[in-house]
Amino acid sequence: MNMPSQTLTPLAESLRPQFPTLKVEFDGTPLCYLDTAATSQKPASVIGAINNYYQTKNSNVHRAAHQLSSLATIEYEAVRQKIADLISANKSEEVIFTHGCTESINMVAAGLDPQIKEGDVILIDSAAHHANIVPWQQLANRTGAVIKPIPLTDNFQFDFKAYRSLLECEPKLVAITHVTNALGTLNPVSEIVKLAKAAGAITLVDGAQAIAHLDINVQEIDCDFYTFSGHKMYGPTGVGILYGKYDALDALLPLLTGGEMIKTVSFEETTFGKLPNKLEAGTPPIAEVFGLGAAVDFIKLHLTQAHQQQERVLLNYLTDKLSELTDIEVYAQSEQNVGVVAFNVKGEHHQDIGMLLDQQGIAIRCGHHCAMPLMDLMHIKGCCRVSVGIYSTQADVDTFIDALQQALELLD
Ligand SMILES: Cc1ncc(COP(=O)(O)O)c(C=O)c1O
Structure with missing residues (x-):
């Protein structure tokens, strides 16, 4: 498979062909699946x-x-x-x-x-x-x-x-x-x-x-x-x-x-x-x-030490990219975090952000995440959650960040 030489996520890219759902498109817009914490996609071997x-x-x-x-x-x-x-x-x-x-x-x-x-x-x-x-x-x-x-x-x-x-x-x-x-x-x-x-x-x-x-x-x-x-x-x-x-x-x-x-x-x-x-x-x-x-x-x-390290790099990349945007609050930032980045756009409802992203093919989760006591402690009703898996790539994150920027421009 031909992969960009400078990608942060070569291992994930090599695994993607094994996941049929990652090929889904909505009216020609490819699915960008960033909701693995809700449920992961399944490789062909499992099916x-x-x-x-x-x-x-x-x-x-x-x-x-x-x-x-x-x-x-x-x-x-x-x-x-x-x-x-x-x-x-x-x-x-x-x-x-x-x-x-x-x-x-x-x-x-x-x-x-x-x-x-x-x-x-x-x-x-x-x-x-x-x-x-x-x-x-x-x-x-x-x-x-x-x-x-x-x-x-x-x-x-x-x-x-x-x-x-x-x-x-x-x-x-x-x-x-x-x-x-x-x-x-x-x-x-x-x-x-x-x-x-x-x-x-x-x-x-x-x-x-x-x-x-x-x-x-x-x-x-x-x-x-x-x-x-x-x-x-x-x-x-x-x-x-x-x-x-x-x-x-x-x-x-x-x-x-x-x-x-x-x-x-x-x-x-x-x-x-x-x-x-x-x-x-x-x-x-x-x-x-x-x-x-x-x-x-x-x-x-596939979940080798090298792959786990690559997931950490991807999550940090995602956190950094999100933090660079204005009016975004990223919660509980830590280099130790695993698989998930939670955020809100100041002044906007998390569900609206989710909807605007969905229109661009980006699948994330928005809500209380079955953690209402935590949301109370954080003094929020809910938030947006981006989550990655073994097949998540730098391209997924870039697509998500671009789509979020477009959503923010729309809301401006
Ligand atoms: C931390 C945690 N515990 C428990 C559960 C419940 O898992 P399930 O719905 O598969 O029973 C979830 C599901 O999102 C979870 O994220």
């Missing part, structure tokens, strides 16, 4: 793996005594091992397939019910996605536990000083975000977890935005639970992961009960099976798991 499952292996897993089902089951379990390897889990039983990150967090929040009592403190980081707030609130409503948000610094970064003093109340649980979806801020999760553990807390890290950009090592982070979705890591929708340390997972009350998760059932009582089946009631998202397996292969091959 092909789903197709291939339906065409050559379609059967239920774990259930039948026939060859087709054995074939599907072996491959399904092989994907579990691939995920375990990707995040350096101790064993594949520590990887639970769910329908997405939201369900994964809900499974922990519901499953912890018997371990939480009235007055227990749950700490949540203030930049969390609603998926990492509402399930804990529901848990608190059921048990009488108390939610305390961990404050942010003036630049909307995790406030360690405030966190240390909150830990003095010996929280039962600390739920944090690895990379925040609204701002792209990177939380030093190993340090946060270490302090939480020293205070005796159970820890959950929401990795929905981290998994597609960083190497994740759950041993190093040492959290009890780590959650993410397939669709944000170049895999399909409808599948997610709940990683947990074996004993922490085993202590969860299953959120869903029914087939597959049992050892024995009578009308008098049921005994549950072992992990991972115990937490995977019913027919799992089999085709999606196959697609996820292909996404893991893709990430392992």
Whole structure:
């Protein structure tokens, strides 16, 4: 492929042909996709793996005594091992397939019910996605536990000083975000977890935005639970992961009960099976798991250190270009940020900016980003969010900046 010699993003450019959606045009205007934090585009290998499952292996897993089902089951379990390897889990039983990150967090929040009592403190980081707030609130409503948000610094970064003093109340649980979806801020999760553990807390890290950009090592982070979705890591929708340390997972009350998760059932009582089946009631998202397996292969091959470095360079380039424009406020700027740049145009509504950009083929996200408490802290109703992925190029950023300039001229 012919690439401009001075481009900042040669690796991304070489991957683009693998993503069919990136070729979409609207009335001759090519799509400029800068909304990967909402969902990533899928490489042909992922789409092909789903197709291939339906065409050559379609059967239920774990259930039948026939060859087709054995074939599907072996491959399904092989994907579990691939995920375990990707995040350096101790064993594949520590990887639970769910329908997405939201369900994964809900499974922990519901499953912890018997371990939480009235007055227990749950700490949540203030930049969390609603998926990492509402399930804990529901848990608190059921048990009488108390939610305390961990404050942010003036630049909307995790406030360690405030966190240390909150830990003095010996929280039962600390739920944090690895990379925040609204701002792209990177939380030093190993340090946060270490302090939480020293205070005796159970820890959950929401990795929905981290998994597609960083190497994740759950041993190093040492959290009890780590959650993410397939669709944000170049895999399909409808599948997610709940990683947990074996004993922490085993202590969860299953959120869903029914087939597959049992050892024995009578009308008098049921005994549950072992992990991972115990937490995977019913027919799992089999085709999606196959697609996820292909996404893991893709990430392992392409999300190299060199590529991660290139993404950082691109994000800094984007931040710099945006900051050069007048009347733009870029939030939570830091060289550590991952995947996302959040901004507003002074005096303009974020939705208007999104609409004017959309008319030029630019796909970004505008709104509260499922982080209303954070928007309140920032004293804004919402903002524009530009997010990049493994296929995002310098040309994408240049196209976006040109389009934004045109929008600003229109509004002038
Ligand atoms: C940080 C974060 N956590 C959780 C979620 C929820 O993920 P899903 O909607 O795939 O369940 C998202 C989705 O945007 C997210 O960005």
